[in-house]
Amino acid sequence: MRLTTKGRFAVTAMIDLALRQNNGPVTLAAISQRQQISLSYLEQLFGKLRRHELVESTRGPGGGYTLGRKAADITVADIIVSVDEPIDATQCGGKENCLGEAGRCMTHELWAALNQRMVEFLDSVTLQKLVDEQIAKGVRIEDKPAVRRAISTTPVVKPIRVNAPNSVFALGNAFAKS
Numbered sequence: 340m341r342l343t344t345k346g347r348f349a350v351t352a353m354i355d356l357a358l359r360q361n362n363g364p365v366t367l368a369a370i371s372q373r374q375q376i377s378l379s380y381l382e383q384l385f386g387k388l389r390r391h392e393l394v395e396s397t398r399g400p401g402g403g404y405t406l407g408r409k410a411a412d413i414t415v416a417d418i419i420v421s422v423d424e425p426i427d428a429t430q431c432g433g434k435e436n437c438l439g440e441a442g443r444c445m446t447h448e449l450w451a452a453l454n455q456r457m458v459e460f461l462d463s464v465t466l467q468k469l470v471d472e473q474i475a476k477g478v479r480i481e482d483k484p485a486v487r488r489a490i491s492t493t494p495v496v497k498p499i500r501v502n503a504p505n506s507v508f509a510l511g512n513a514f515a516k517s
Contacts, residue, residue: 349424354473357467391420410465
């Protein structure tokens with residue numbers, strides 16, 4: 340089995356979210372910055388996590404993501420499976436046609452047993468356990484959410500109101516009245 344970046348990034352982002360959600364919804368931009376994961380990639384992953392009800396989204400100012408269930412009720416296997424990461428070491432993808440029409444390869448049972456053990460292991464590790472490990476390692480979590488800045492740092496200038504005719508007809512009427 341080869342765990343791709345999809346599965347690793349999903350687990351990493353979920354740990355980050357679980358660590359920080361007590362301060363309110365966590366933005367993907369903040370996770371992206373802290374974990375050095377592309378924002379567009381996180382958006383794809385969190386779309387899948389949301390469809391599997393592992394996270395919930397809140398729209399608008401102050402919005403972001405929170406866990407859909409308690410961290411103790413989410414396993415690493417849940418996360419990996421929700422982002423379509425295959426947990427399979429067999430050459431045939433579990434279809435038992437490793438050798439095509441000839442059937443299974445000689446090591447099919449070995450890899451199938453490994454699959455079973457991997458799933459059992461990943462299903463035994465909860466998100467809460469991973470969060471607790473990070474806290475034990477001394478990961479710092481901000482007490483207050485980051486101050487949100489306006490989109491622009493330049494002040495908004497109101498346009499000057501000009502009292503002038505806005506068409507040829509209005510210009511003609513202005514001269515006719517004077």
